Amino acid sequence: MSIHQAQGNTVTEQLTAAGRAIEHDSFAVIDREVGPHGYDALQWPVVRRMIHANADFDFNGLTDFHPQAVEAGLAAILATGGRAPSRVVADVEMICVGLSRPRLAHFGMGTHQFISDADVIRDAGEQGTTRAVQAMRKAQTLGLLDGAIVGIGNAPTALIELVRLIREQGVRPALVVGMPVGFVSAAESKDLMAELDEVPWIVIRGRKGGSTLVVAAIHALLGLAEARELQHKGSAQP
Secondary structure (H helix, E strand, C coil): CCHHHHCCCCCCCCCCHHHHHHHHHHHHHHHHHCCCCCCCCCHHHHHHHHHHHHCCCCHHHHEEECCCHHHHHHHHHHCHHHCCCCCEEECCHHHHHHCCHHHHHHCCCCEECCCCCHHHHHHHHHHCCCHHHHHHHHHHHCCCCCCCEEEECCCHHHHHHHHHHHHHHCCCCCEEEECCCCCCCHHHHHHHHHCCCCCCEEEECCCCCCHHHHHHHHHHHHHHHHHHHHHHHHHHCC
């Protein structure tokens, strides 16, 4: 999808003309400077927005996609096939705060995170695990992981636990955006996620990552979803 096509969006664009111009010009600079890449027309807008969020061109190459990742994310956002609207389950509050509420609301989506809940803290202490592990377990107990877009940008242990839940308990998120940052188990957790065929995923290989990048990736998916929504509306008109 080109920048010019994305300009037809309204809900997922900046609210002022000046803001839109700056963002579009930034995307144009990235397109000029990025050099060759192997991403397709749906994957590239995700990677480009991640580069935009951090001014780091290393994400051209470090970002890896399950073959069905973007389509699975769009299906979840657009709630195709008569399913109920999806949700975002995050490992930390920063992701929920960073996501645009109006953009999520347009698609009937909400966010969930449990990292600071009293029972999560208690169980982590009693069981000798991390809060992130217990937060994923709580999300599963509440039935929130199946069909969700799960965004993990801070805690490798959350992603490792999610992989376990997928393998051992048959949990089926619609899409996992697995981008934890760090030096202990971060790269390994993403490699584990990328071994799975059962669930679509987007990961950043290596140590780099962070909640900002998860937010950027999900915002890119929301933009692609609105563009597809507009396309369908246009084709339905007589």
